[in-house]
Amino acid sequence: MPNAKKKRQAKNEDFKKKKLKVGKKKALPDNYTDTTFRSKSIALPNQSITEDKSRFATTSRNLTLNDVLSQLKHYNAGVRKDAISGLEELYRSHPTLITASLGQVVNGILKLLIDDDRDVRKALLGFLQETFPSIKKADIQPFLPLLIIYTCSAMSHIFEDIRNDAVKLMDLWVSLAPEVVVSRFWNRVVGIYMSLLSVSSTNDHAGSSIAGGSKITNAESAKAAAAKSHLHLHKSKLGPVESLSRFLQAGLAQRDQDKLWFLDAFLDHVQAKEGFRRKIEQFKSCSTQNLVRWDTKKTTTCQITHPKLVSYAPYLSNSALPTLNLFESAGPKNANNKETDEVLGMDSNEDGKMRVKLLIETFQPVLLSTWLDAAPTVFATSSTITLTPALQLLSAVLHLTLVLWRALVSSDELHSVDDAWIEKHCHHLLKHFVVYFPYGADVLGDGGPKANALLRQMNIETCELTSLYMLAKLARGGKESLDHLEWVDKVVDHVLGLLGYEEERTSSNFKEDDLSALLPAVWGFLNGLDRKNQYTMFKTFMDYYQRCHAHSGLKRTALEFLIGTYLVQSSPSYNGRFVLDDRYRTLMNNWIFGLPKTLWQLKTSHPETSAVIVNFLCEAAKRSDQDIFEKKSLEATELALVPFFYVNIASKGELFGPFIDLPKETQQRALEFVYYVDSGSAKVANAIEACKKRK
Known part of the structure; x- marks a missing residue:
């Protein structure tokens, strides 16, 4: 027994608390190490407020x-x-x-x-x-x-x-x-x-x-x-x-920053598309950048602008390379480089991109569910539609859908889909979109300018999406299935209403940006409708152009569209269904006859628009009567150009037109138009001679 008691005491020895006596310090353990130190001062380098930082740029808090x-x-x-x-x-x-x-x-x-x-x-x-x-x-x-x-x-x-x-x-x-x-x-x-x-x-x-699972006390809560x-x-x-x-617009859109980006999609070859783009750019500017002034004593710089340069010298035709990749060619290629690219998420080539068809199949369920969830909260009212996150979300869904279908219809990938796929992924979506179309038409109150502008934009985008659907169906041979769709007629009627069909004045709420956004839909319907409705659409647009004020941005936007419609059809690679044939001869000749009046009305306030008109007149005169414009119409247009140069009125005396105040390049192109028409009119010759004497 005594031995067992000693063993228990030995086990508890480590946990036994020793009693301290008053006035005596606690005994230090055997393995104690003294860590105390003494110092008279402590130095903190780089922390002094008196440090001289005058040599460096500092903030108001004296921080470099x-x-x-x-x-x-x-x-x-x-x-x-x-x-x-x-x-x-x-x-x-x-x-x-x-x-x-x-x-x-x-x-x-x-x-x-x-x-x-x-x-x-x-x-x-x-x-x-x-x-x-x-x-x-x-x-x-x-x-x-x-x-x-x-x-x-x-x-x-x-x-x-x-x-x-x-x-x-x-x-x-x-x-x-x-x-x-x-x-x-x-x-x-x-x-x-x-x-x-x-x-x-x-x-x-x-x-x-x-x-749904929470407890709600009343209807208001x-x-x-x-x-x-x-x-x-x-x-x-x-x-x-x-x-x-x-993001998708940056990757899929090719030319959306230009108002006429949709026209070159109806050209077969890359060279034709490039040539059309350059022609449009030249029309917008009357500069002499294509003229090279040769000087034998100096080095002459010449930039070749021919469209075939893209195929002959693809690397030299690019003015700026996005990356030089200097370090990728410094060593041998091996598997490690591929692994590094995968870690960084880099695509080695353009083939790594998802196809547009796959993108549509991937995102359509999410877009459709989002629309079905948000649309009733916005449009299920007859009072007022205000600018809410739900309305903005619907606009974003509609725009994203439009970006995807623009890319599909304008690419060769459209030929890889069949009619059933188009019905499933576009028609099925459009059926839900047009339930509330036109958006905001049944609302009594005014939701404000921002909400109204957003609703107007959504209506225009729905019109373009419908035109893309029609073009896709026609490309796959599905014309007979479009005749019984009543909602297509409703969308076409809305476009005609925006352009003032059978009206004498245009709406003041329709802005230049709205017209620019509507142009792809107009062009799509011109190529998707039957011949009778094609003529109605084009004539309505021509009437809208005539009603626009000469100094408005709407006039210039409509003018550029009409010129682009004419120019794109002059290319042998044009594959569109809309053709300016004899049915449109009277409309086009009356239109070109009114261009000199527009030039006189513009005077010198819009030299860019004047340059576009003069360039187009010169282009039409080069083709003489081999085109839709008749010889007598060109001669009448030249005669109508006399007030643009000079006129002598008995009651007012001599009046010089805006010709003498326009840039020299525009003046040169106007004289070229007279040269190409070559009517021998004495009035035109006298007006030009008077301008020469004035100078």
Whole structure:
């Protein structure tokens, strides 16, 4: 027994607390090490407020660029936000400093793209939106792949607010360098957008189930809860849909920045398309850039502009290369290079892009579900339609659908789809779109100018989408299935109404941008309707042109469309169904006869429009009576051009027209028109002689 008691005491010895006596210190353990030290002063280098920083660019807080960059990594969110403000201040006062140190700045802000603090991300987005657009693209381009990779990481983040801010960053990169994002990150970015929209759709169902399972005390609280839930869901979807639309437009649209981008899609060959584009550009400017002044004593620079240069010398015809790829050819090619490209998300060639057909099949279910969810909340009312996130979301869905179908109809990929596929993916979608068409027509109240403009834009885009559907059906031989579609007639009637069919004046709400957006639909219907309706559509547009004021932008836009319609048909590669044949001879001859009057009305207030008219007259005169314009019409047009030069009225005396005040290039082209017509009119000759004496 005594031995057992001793063993228990030995076990508890380590856990036994020793009693301390008053006045005696606790005994130190045997392995104690003294760590105390004494010092008379403590030195903190680089922390003195008296440090001389006069040689460096500093902020108002006396911080240099290195100081600001070091604070970007601070643990406190407020310090990181102040550091971004310091970068903005340095850029405003010393912009070259940020440009020269762009590599350090980019490395400092990369991790802030996925920062947990919302204010830090908001400040960073503001800094990038303010500074990067003003920096040369050549300086930013080496760092864009890294920025895009981090942005893609942020777009797939677990937190919704970080994903939403990353979408805004992707919009910035697409606007700055669309060729980099499209050519090197197409598949990766498209996949991320698809997952973003899928997550939003999942949240829609989750939000609906939560709202349905919660206890609502009365009808008013139920309406408030439902409205709040739908508002959040529409806002969360709006950003990704609009951003995806801009991204796809940058990758699929070829010439959307030009008002007549849709015309060259009806030309067979690349050379014909390139020649048509150059012809349109020459019409808009009467410069003598194609003339080379030879000087044997100096080096003469000549740029060849022939369309076949694209096929003969594809590399020399490009004025600027997006990337030089200096380091890719420095070593041997091996499998590691391919792995690196896959890690960076780079597509090695254009074949890596998703086909437009696959894009339509991928995004249509999401677009359709979004439309069916938001449309009743907007259009199921007869009072007022205001500018809400739901209305903006519907507009974004419609525009995204239009971008996809524009790309399909204008490409050779249309021949790879059959009539059943078009019915499933376009007709099925259009049936739901036109349920409320024309949008806002049955509303009694006024929702404001912004809401009205958005509704007008949605109506125009629906008209163009309908015309694309008709062109796709006709391309696949499905004309007989279009005759029984009443909603197609409703859309065509709406286009005629916008152009003032059987009306004497135009609507004041219809702006120049609206007409530019309507032109693709007009051209689509001209090629998709039967001969009778083709003539009605063209005559209505011609009447609309005649009613427009000479100084308005509507007049110039309509004029450019009519000229483009004439020029595109002069190409042997034209494959459209709409042809200016003998049925339109009277309309076209009356139109060209009125152009001198427009020139006189413009005077010198719009020299660009005057140049377009004179260029067209010269082009028509070169072809003489071998075209739709008759010889007598050209001679009458030349005679009507006399007031443009000079006229002598008995009651007012000598009056000189705008010819003498226009640019020399425009004057030269006007004289060329007289030379090509060669009518021998004495009135025209006397008017030109009077202008020569005046000079």
